[in-house]
Amino acid sequence: MPSADISHPDISISSDTNGPRPAKKIKITVSNGLEGYLSVKGHNKTRKSAKPKGKLALLPTLPLDILFEIFSHLLPIDILHLSRTTKALRRVLLHRSSTSIWRAALSNVEDLPECPEDLSEPQYANLAFSPHCHNCLTNNIRNVDWRLRVRYCLRCSKTCLVSDENFELPKTVVKCLAGTNWDNIPGDVYDAKAVLDIVEKINSLPTKDAQRQFVREKHTKKKKIIAHAIRCEDWEEDVADDRANQLDELRAARRKAIEEKLTGLGWGEEIAKMPKTHNHQTRHNRLILLDDLSVVRQPKALTDRIWKNIEKEMVVFMKKMKAYRLELEEKESLKKRRSTVSKIYDEYKKARPHLHSEIVPSAADLCSIPEIKAFIDNQSLDIAGFEDRFVGDLDHLIRRWRSTVIVGLVTKLRDERFGNREVLFQESEAKLSLAISVFVCSEGDYIHYSRLRDWDGPWPERKKRYEAIWYPQILHHRCTTLETIPWYEREEEPDLSTKLGDGFASAFKRKPWSSEKLIFDEKASRVVWKILMACGLNPYQTTAVQLDDLDPRIVCLKCTHGHTCDGERRVQVRTWRKTVAHCMMIHWGDPTVEYEKIADDNVAKARAEEQLYAEKNPKTTPAEPMWTCILCHDTPQETNRLSKSKVDQHLSKHHSIATGLEGRDYRHALDATHEEPPAIYMVPRATKDAPRS
Template structure:
């Protein structure tokens, strides 16, 4: 026999091989251990026995071995000895090393059942359920039929709303408690399964549901067995992501079919009983679902209250730490969208999204100072960084707004120097000019006052002239070489802007809206021949709709595609640059066109302008027919107001006072040749006599009276739109179309109340309104036909 230590311990989880005398372990006396004869004999007797452990006597054998284990003498420790030395009868021994110890309640199952049941009767069903899963002894005791009183007492301890209904008759109390209080999958034992399939009376995870269920749609109503199964099987309805799915379990189907096949009695009665049973189960499931939903709502409400208290606590601490501006900034970023100059919501998460804030746990000062404060403060420092950037941009934005407000005021005071239609920078160009940009971006938090801005603008006359010459050179680069000799000649576009006023300077808008970003386009509306509208038709240039959009001076300089643009997406979302907003723009409402509130003033550009070489050539031939030089301006040609005949339509035959032909204005003649003759180089025109031209004007007025029942609009009539406001030129409230006198009064009441008296009784030298229209071509008369005679050129070429 091999020697062993002075103590022996029994592992309750290990098997005890006691099949032969040779395999027994004995305790051999050693020099350092004194064992009495009684203990030795006891061990010898134990070793000589043959024990057979079975399921029925395992606990008894364990108790016997524990009781017969030799008692250890109590050792008195001497402080003078080193650690690990004990004094027993004046000798030193080594300390006993324990590999394990029994719990204090390890002998609890050995108590009498009546005492155990009395103790367990004060617990809840969930406690008893958990207790039954601790050891096999508790499981045998608590899941025995004799413990039914314990379960009943436990369920009797529940409050009114802690269980949906009493336990169904077909379920035992332990099974009912397991269904109510054990959040695990009944198939794979997955944890944290909150939803209960009340009709199936079990909990299933998503994976097991998918693997073990059969959708209701798989059962066909024309198959007799499926009809029976639909009536006799429990079907669970689940709503997920807005979709309803009804299913049963494969095991229920197989068990029912097997039971139906082995049925001996009345089949119809069996099916009827099962149908009524399923109906009762469905009604019971509805009650349980209502209880479960109410319980979930109460739980969520309680958790939300805890979250609210936690958020309020953290917010109060942040206010105390001086983060009030950052909290307001976060509110603006995620909710109000006010006072924002940049789209920062993609860089900042919400305060409530932080793990330290959104967790549903109560918070105290100790928790706040321990681990929450540092993380939340770090986040607020990041918010502070972005807030300071935004505040700086917001300050510059407000300064630009003051510049935008001062610019129309300055222009109104400079009306003599810069008359209506004068080619000037836009308000966006002025706000971003280096001179004013330096004032806008200067350090400090002081706002710009209007007198200061007006003083700076008074020093910018040379800068404005330099800007005009720069844009003139840029615009002249669009003129092809074949037309430069006639249009520009020896002029230097960078020094002389007279070439832009010539009638041969014809431009078109070749705007395509899919080329974002860019401005809108103006097209001719055949239903309203006296007006042109903004269009939002996509995919084709504007001139493909109706008449060509030929533009002469000064219309092409003030065309919307040169001065207006769609806002950036963040400007539209955050309502930034509202002072550059355009109001009163007539827009053709087709195919869901966006409203005019989505247009902003832009820096002047000629990106969408193209020189119309064909139209320029037609104007040259019209000037030849009128006996005017190629350098004639638009103003001179409008003053002559000739009436022309297209010789291509008459097949080259000239006016002889016998042939009836269409009489055109010079602008209509250009558009007619472009539309009807594709701008052919062979198009020629003939000017009719002055007397016939006067007669043509009278016929045009008569035709207007015939069609519209009144005289043509005249400048000066109270209801005729012919006035433009000079106090808000290039400002936010500038009317984008001519106004009548009545409309102008309403405009002054709304935006210039102080100047209303001057409008009624204008003072000498005051310039409030003008009849000049610089951004739209003159209204063209209605086309008429007559028998004209050939006229003579007014001047020699």
């Protein structure tokens, strides 16, 4: 097998009897040493060096038997280094008579497999212990390929190795050579020089029988090489594990010594409170632990001189760790104080059921009110005094907070389409309740649907739905009060002011109310305007709730190519909300589209046809969860989106409210979070004499 040539190019040691006669051997005695042995061979002329002699300068003068005894106690890497120091030592150590030295050195390595038959002891020691590339002699090459018997750097591996995926190697060659795997080369890898040698040898044999015999011999040798390589790989892994354990023990001893020094300086209590392992918080704050410090993790014993050099650095580190601990303790204390306020607020709401008829601040909102936040942050004040100080003013604070929310939404309304009609709006809340006040949420699908722990189906395609939001549903829209928990806080237990009910996914928490993601949709507002005009209603006075009560059926005249309901053709009718979604998706909110309200006597027929269509096509009109219980809002029992049947069960079980509530009573207890996907139904044609609005 190919291996690195460790012999000097100008020196060759041979036992060929046909060459020149060797010099006369001398008898080795105690008095004659290496210099006398070399002088007989004609190398007694030496140049005097101007450099001063080192401590081992007299080593060559020792007798050979003493040198051999000394060398036999060394490790293989030491013998390799000696053989590369001087020519004199090289000639001696690479001579066949020095085989016993190499064998003794190899035996000094614990559990090292024996030298294979196809390698000499110096070659085996060079392969196992000399960290240089066998092609370019680059140093510090730690990985040994025991199957190929080589060490190659990354650059040389690309030129000295061949892969069976890149080259079509003959089967006879593959059978003769042991293959291996390299990370940067796909397939089984072989040494290129060995492949060429095998090919040349097989081609040089005269007969097929001789070739087959050669392949059989090489295949047998290949099995031995692989078996020996497996043993060497296991030994190498054990050595690496042992070395890693030794380094860990040295690091642990150094850390213990440093902790003892710091304890003597008064940091013992702080050391006991320090985090021992990384968590999300330490990673987020980019905190360096004690074990991660470069001066601590060095595998060296701690001396007085080393401690004197690192003492200031360690004291600065301990001060930073103390500041981090105090920050966490303050954060945990504030969390407990907010939880206490949340409990008091929950009892306050239970004693006042009338609060559930309108939007009220969540516990997160309450804790963010300036007066209450200042009280919570001031840890010198007893949190038990919160009830006596603020409960009497909570009604006022809730009304003030609600007004702030309403005003924030009204500021999003833009009235360019209708001109300056501010005089028609008497109050801010009246503006929001109008049907023409249409909002949409700019939050992504992930936020809307991943909050549903029970959501089994695929997310509705964006192009097939339009989710408009009207008042009062907009006040309870999920994106206004929920947010994703940052990754560095997901290991922590949230306080009660931000904790959600079991119906929500664990990756979300409560946040103070925010209209950041809500956008006023001017196009949809124009569509509603046109629908109201078709129904003969005043856009500045008609609210979304009133339009729901009227429940008209609308025809899109653009889809009928301008034909009105004349009783001569079938038309497609929709509810007013689905008409808005239809225009926004199909006609892109075209303001020129006109609409017509069908006759009142045909509305009942349209509803019956819709019900029949839904019964015949249940899969095309899935009932998505769209209801939530206001009575449970901001409590641990809060539910996520529910279907109407589950809402009825929830009301009966948790609130002792009879099922089957309809109309406004139903909306007082429940709140629709979003509309169902739009659906189109075919209804009977309108009668010719039916009046049109």
